[in-house]
Amino acid sequence: MISFFFSAEELKLLRKFLPNNFDFFELFEKQVGYAVDAASTFRTIAETGILTENLYNKIQSLEHQGDEITHTIINELNKTFITPFDREDIYNLAKELDDVIDMFNTITNRMRVYKISGVNPILVEFASVIQDSVKTVQSAIVCLRNVKQHGSIMDSCVEINRLENVGDTMRDKALGELFDKEKDPIAIIKWKEIYTDAETILDICEDVAHIIETILVKQA
Amino acid sequence: MISFFFSAEELKLLRKFLPNNFDFFELFEKQVGYAVDAASTFRTIAETGILTENLYNKIQSLEHQGDEITHTIINELNKTFITPFDREDIYNLAKELDDVIDMFNTITNRMRVYKISGVNPILVEFASVIQDSVKTVQSAIVCLRNVKQHGSIMDSCVEINRLENVGDTMRDKALGELFDKEKDPIAIIKWKEIYTDAETILDICEDVAHIIETILVKQA
């Protein structure tokens, strides 16, 4: 029995140095799964033009589940000595994926507070690009476990960057038209923020891609 | 005399490895004290509905004192080898507490620029919740020195999180009413930002609570 030779304190210290069977990859896959669910829910909201109580609660619930898993990842990180990649990258990845999920809550909540209803074709287009981006983030995360899939992870990162550029152009076009055509300043205030939120989701996905690229560079 | 055996350079190096009597806890207590003063000043401004030159200068002066102490903490951190908890947590805690104080300056300055006057019951309510949150942050910081007070620190963090949720609901209700009832778009622009600033103070208090939780997890 190892406990004959080590004190409780020493064992605690020792455990920190041993590889544990804690699976960070599994947690990240679960976390990005919530983001994908949120993206799909948000697309339904945009396409139906009705923010039902049910859909709103779905987003809220995903945000809570996201908070919990982020908390779990960071707590495990603080207790684990040997990690599959740099601790700060694990920390940043968890935080940034959490921000993706949070932004779906932010935009949905804003639409509720502003009593937005009806189908807006620009928002529908945004929701589709956002879903593509979040799904591509998921592809990259799922491949992280296997270093050999380096090439396909890089392809995902390039695609996420491309979609962020698409989003920039969409937002600029949307805002340009809004200021050109809309005469009601209150409607301008509302939609300006919703378009900006939508583009911010794509920005955060790009931030995730940058962190993933950093992880790959360090493993090269 | 130790200086007979070591060169000046070696002594300088050695000193970095020795525990110094620099008291980070005391600095954090001082820093959070400025935040508590700012919260109380802000509450007076909200309750009286008059942003006097005196109260405005008080906030400005607290912000300057906050900057100075943050600077001191970070400089000491960069010169100290052995710290009471992880250097990055000390850094983040100092930065985040500084952000709390800064936000009181931001919101007060905005009220001044927008020439806001008169008592707004929603802002009064916000100021009270904000003061509760900042005082709870203070309770947590004061207990940090003593690891045995783990339980009461965790209670404070739970309470700070709860107050942030209260703030979210207050902001959403406030914005909903603003867009429903206010017909002047310029008034909407002004109050939308002030309510958002108020809620942001509670967000930053929650960020402080997260850092404190991280410190506790690492010490467990």
Add this chain to the structure above:
Amino acid sequence: MISFFFSAEELKLLRKFLPNNFDFFELFEKQVGYAVDAASTFRTIAETGILTENLYNKIQSLEHQGDEITHTIINELNKTFITPFDREDIYNLAKELDDVIDMFNTITNRMRVYKISGVNPILVEFASVIQDSVKTVQSAIVCLRNVKQHGSIMDSCVEINRLENVGDTMRDKALGELFDKEKDPIAIIKWKEIYTDAETILDICEDVAHIIETILVKQA
């Protein structure tokens, strides 16, 4: 031949520990050079009151070049073991200088989307203060290579801080006048954001100065 004694893997590992001839200072000088070009282009836009396609493309192109060099710095950092100063400070400095360049793109793009034209004396004044600040950042970066220039670097940091305060006052005055005199809420929405963006550039320059101060403290 060293390769007789070490395997390829060992050589790769060894190289990480050897000082390499990678010149971070040169990259930072190049990066801040793009920021200076962007500041000068922005000043031309403000002073002429015409955002020509040519000037807009210039800013866009500087932003792309800025992205590339930031990417290069971070990749080199992740591959280099011995760095001229703390890795996190190199990382933060690269990120923050990139943010300076990005903000010129943000403000210029906003002016384009909002179809802003004509000379606005307040914006001209902002552009001049911004150019002063970015040039002062350049002076500090260029001196970083030589620790003996400690004094002149500190002078630059003090000046950058001073210019940020000047910017705060300018923004408050600009916003105060905007809300006092402008009756069109849509014009208020537009200019409020442009003045805020302009001041943000000075904020980010101040963040750069703080990172430089941190580097100096650690080398002291």
